[in-house]
Amino acid sequence: MQIGVDSQRSIENKRVFVVENDDINSMGLQFMLADENETHVFSNIAAAIDKSKAWPPHLVLLGIGMVRNEGASLISLIKAAMNDVRILLVCDSADDSTVKLALEQGANGTLLTPLRIETVRRKVDSALGRAVPIGIPVVRS
Numbered sequence: 001m002q003i004g005v006d007s008q009r010s011i012e013n014k015r016v017f018v019v020e021n022d023d024i025n026s027m028g029l030q031f032m033l034a035d036e037n038e039t040h041v042f043s044n045i046a047a048a049i050d051k052s053k054a055w056p057p058h059l060v061l062l063g064i065g066m067v068r069n070e071g072a073s074l075i076s077l078i079k080a081a082m083n084d085v086r087i088l089l090v091c092d093s094a095d096d097s098t099v100k101l102a103l104e105q106g107a108n109g110t111l112l113t114p115l116r117i118e119t120v121r122r123k124v125d126s127a128l129g130r131a132v133p134i135g136i137p138v139v140r141s
Contacts, residue, residue, distance in 0.1 A: 019048045020063030032120045049081045064091035075105040
């Protein structure tokens with residue numbers, strides 16, 4: 001099903017890896033992104049690194065639970081294995097100590113839950129270097 005799909009983006013063939021141990025988040029992200037991106041879902045980092053050798057991603061969406069399980073050095077491992085790929089952390093809060101540590105280690109930003117299709121697509125498009133429309137509210141007095 002295609003919801004608000006930009007046909008130009010759907011033919012660009014940007015590859016996004018979702019590395020998440022939360023099935024609800026990973027399936028939600030896959031649904032939200034699959035129309036405009038080549039989206040692959042992995043439940044462990046080893047499988048993602050293995051796949052990246054043949055199909056390098058343009059962006060990794062990394063669940064914060066993976067960082068908690070593996071440690072903040074996971075960011076350096078991913079960047080080394082995937083040619084300094086951009087990483088967005090899927091998390092509840094940017095104020096979490098694990099999130100802050102991962103950002104210090106080189107993660108490029110956060111994607112906050114609850115996930116909303118327009119927010120997810122805007123953040124992913126921005127991380128992929130695509131033009132993102134900016135909405136500026138106009139107040140009339």
